Amino acid sequence: MEKLVAVAAIRVTEFDKIHQQAYRQTFLILLVGGLLAIGAVYVSFVFQGYQLAHSNLRRLERMRDILNKFVPSAVAQLLEREPSATLEKTEQDVTVMFLDIAGYTSLSAAMPRGQLNDLVERYFARFLDHIHRHGGDVTETAGDGLMALFRTNSPSVHPLETVRAALDIQQSANEMNSEGTSAYPLIRVNIGINSGLCLVGSTKIRGASGERWTFTATGLVTNIAARLCAQATGGEVLLGPDTAVRLGEGFQLEPLGERHFKNVTEPVRVFRLVRA
Numbered sequence: 184m185e186k187l188v189a190v191a192a193i194r195v196t197e198f199d200k201i202h203q204q205a206y207r208q209t210f211l212i213l214l215v216g217g218l219l220a221i222g223a224v225y226v227s228f229v230f231q232g233y234q235l236a237h238s239n240l241r242r243l244e245r246m247r248d249i250l251n252k253f254v255p256s257a258v259a260q261l262l263e264r265e266p267s268a269t270l271e272k273t274e275q276d277v278t279v280m281f282l283d284i285a286g287y288t289s290l291s292a293a294m295p296r297g298q299l300n301d302l303v304e305r306y307f308a309r310f311l312d313h314i315h316r317h318g319g320d321v322t323e324t325a326g327d328g329l330m331a332l333f334r335t336n337s338p339s340v341h342p343l344e345t346v347r348a349a350l351d352i353q354q355s356a357n358e359m360n361s362e363g364t365s366a367y368p369l370i371r372v373n374i375g376i377n378s379g380l381c382l383v384g385s386t387k388i389r390g391a392s393g394e395r396w397t398f399t400a401t402g403l404v405t406n407i408a409a410r411l412c413a414q415a416t417g418g419e420v421l422l423g424p425d426t427a428v429r430l431g432e433g434f435q436l437e438p439l440g441e442r443h444f445k446n447v448t449e450p451v452r453v454f455r456l457v458r459a
Contacts, residue, residue: 272384272401276338278345278376278426279405280319281412282310282352283328285371294368303327306370309355317348322399328412332383332400342378342429346456349374349420356418375411377423379404407451410444420456427454434458 284290284303291299307329314321314331318341323330333341333348352372360369381400388396399405404423411421427436435457441450 272382272386274380275334275383275400276341276379277381277383277400277404278333278341278378279381279400279408280314280331280333280345280349281328281375281409282331283373283412285373285416285418287327290368302368302370306356306359306372309359310352310372313348313351313355317344317351319345319348323397330399330405330409334383338378339429339431342376342426345376345378346420346422346426346430346434349376349456350458353418353420371418373412373415373418374420375408375413375415375423376420376426377404377408377411378425378429379423381405403447407444407447410447410451411453414442414453422454422456424452424454427452 284306290302294302303326307324310329311321317333318335319331319333321329321331331345331348333345335341335344352374356370356372381402381404383400385396385398386401404425407423411423415421421439422430422436430436436454437457439453439455442453443450
């Protein structure tokens with residue numbers, strides 16, 4: 184009898200050990216399963232967060248790419264270097280170019296709007312490349328015309344680069360005229376160039392409905408460049424006196440005498456660029 188009791192006690196002890204072992208294994212399985220479930224949820228949240236962040240980043244990059252097309256490259260580069268820059272106007276020595284397509288008003292009356300827009304974009308795409316290659320920046324566009332600003336640390340360099348850009352633009356216009364079809368009329372590009380001190384920076388226009396900024400150069404030098412462009416005909420490149428003086432040798436200029444411009448007190452000596 185005592186042996187049976189002893190055997191039973193041993194069996195009970197073994198059963199308790201098995202029970203405890205099973206309990207521990209079950210607990211570990213549940214614990215691991217719970218941790219895996221939590222991990223899966225965490226990974227899911229992380230992945231969703233990554234997808235959202237990636238989507239937002241792509242959207243921001245697309246917005247930046249679009250806005251960069253409206254913002255002069257000089258402004259974009261300045262803000263990349265100094266995000267807190269105020270873009271306030273400072274006096275700088277620059278060369279200003281104005282360009283327009285001769286006879287645009289007649290073209291707009293004779294051509295369908297879509298075809299005219301294609302024509303302007305076709306030519307201006309080439310012109311923009313020349314301006315950028317010579318260190319210029321397009322600050323304003325309006326229909327058939329644009330304004331470009333050339334700035335370097337040397338007052339003798341930016342006039343040279345501006346005139347070289349103008350010559351490249353004229354050459355491109357002639358080449359595209361020869362490549363064109365009957366669908367596109369021949370184009371002549373009038374250009375006015377002037378150099379000197381301008382206020383360069385943001386012009387801020389504030390109104391009840393909001394605020395509008397433009398990055399440009401203002402002052403007498405800019406006004407004269409615009410007047411020169413307006414007086415150019417048949418694809419001329421007209422230069423102001425400061426630009427002409429800084430070019431030195433290497434360019435053939437034709438003096439056109441003094442001209443009086445609207446809102447300019449003193450007469451201005453004008454030169455026509457003949458060739459390099």
